[in-house]
Amino acid sequence: MRSKTSKTMAAIAGAGALTLTLAACGGNGGGGAGAGGETGEPGSQQGETVLRVAFNQNIEHPQAQALLQASDEIYESTDGAYSLQLFTDETLGDQNSTIEQMQTGALDFTIVASPLLESFEPQMAVVNLPYLYTSPEQQVEVLNDPEITGDLYALLEEDGIKVLEAYHAGVRNIYTTDAPVESPEDLAGLKIRIIPSDTNQQMMSLMGGVGTPMAAGEIYTALQSGVVDGAENNEITYNDQSHVETAKYYSRTEHLMLPDYLLASNDVWNGLDAETQEAFMTAFDTSVQTEFDLWAEDTERATNEAVEQGAEIIEVDVEPFREAVLPLHEQIAGDGIPKAVYDAIMASGE
Numbered sequence: 001m002r003s004k005t006s007k008t009m010a011a012i013a014g015a016g017a018l019t020l021t022l023a024a025c026g027g028n029g030g031g032g033a034g035a036g037g038e039t040g041e042p043g044s045q046q047g048e049t050v051l052r053v054a055f056n057q058n059i060e061h062p063q064a065q066a067l068l069q070a071s072d073e074i075y076e077s078t079d080g081a082y083s084l085q086l087f088t089d090e091t092l093g094d095q096n097s098t099i100e101q102m103q104t105g106a107l108d109f110t111i112v113a114s115p116l117l118e119s120f121e122p123q124m125a126v127v128n129l130p131y132l133y134t135s136p137e138q139q140v141e142v143l144n145d146p147e148i149t150g151d152l153y154a155l156l157e158e159d160g161i162k163v164l165e166a167y168h169a170g171v172r173n174i175y176t177t178d179a180p181v182e183s184p185e186d187l188a189g190l191k192i193r194i195i196p197s198d199t200n201q202q203m204m205s206l207m208g209g210v211g212t213p214m215a216a217g218e219i220y221t222a223l224q225s226g227v228v229d230g231a232e233n234n235e236i237t238y239n240d241q242s243h244v245e246t247a248k249y250y251s252r253t254e255h256l257m258l259p260d261y262l263l264a265s266n267d268v269w270n271g272l273d274a275e276t277q278e279a280f281m282t283a284f285d286t287s288v289q290t291e292f293d294l295w296a297e298d299t300e301r302a303t304n305e306a307v308e309q310g311a312e313i314i315e316v317d318v319e320p321f322r323e324a325v326l327p328l329h330e331q332i333a334g335d336g337i338p339k340a341v342y343d344a345i346m347a348s349g350e
């Protein structure tokens, strides 16, 4: 259970974050959301204990919106004892550093892209394989089925990380600044930003390019300055993080469907009593569906906005890319827990 002191600390951190972000974005939202007054806005009800959630994108993002709703549900079901406070726009640092803050108990929850967990537990790579899932529905179902992924996620508990939910985070496509990518040959010599992970690095080499790992918040400048020739991401991030300004060619390679995980600090989580954990999990389970539904709408909006800004959406033959990366499947899912998870994913996609 968290103390009053930590509640006060959260409120102070929130106020600081809000001021900073407002200054940085010209008053355009962000910062600490979910601990404001009783305005009726999602996430505005503040519990006696406020648990902090780090998030690297904006407050309009489907994951942020789903969590603000979860916060209200938690507030109601715990009779005002708990709520969440979201720190958006990387206010608390990039995703990797938020995992580290969570491990020390300095942070309660974070949402991170799955490949970042490979450096804590290499066996997590199995859920990050390219061309693995057959549909977003299948992905969310298998990744949130404890029968399939329970043993895998439990491995992270040794690192102080508790996996609570897997969110759908779209289908990733390659986008470039100078010329469209239509085949693996077009990627030759191109530096493409990837999420830092061995699997992503190998994947990009097999696809024909040169993987350049960096945190999400660095991509915009890297594209602008020519440090990278392109990146790969879903439509929401491509548009909303303004990558579209520089990288106009969006090629539907559809190579990855990576989940984002809602993680808790294991210590914080284990400090909550069973009833409170259940209240949180009920709200978080609902947030997976809420996010999923919002995702589809928001992808359409983001795609339209990107096209209005001059993006060219290029349909490509994905087969050569798929064939190039398939050897990774056997390499990563050869035995043990990864093989069991892989086989279950394959069986569920048939």
Ligand code: GCU
Residues within 6 Å of the ligand: 056, 095, 111, 112, 113, 169, 195, 215, 216, 232, 233, 234, 237, 260
């Ligand atoms: C997606 C994903 C984020 C991640 C980002 C990235 O947007 O949802 O969690 O940070 O990709 O490429 O780093």
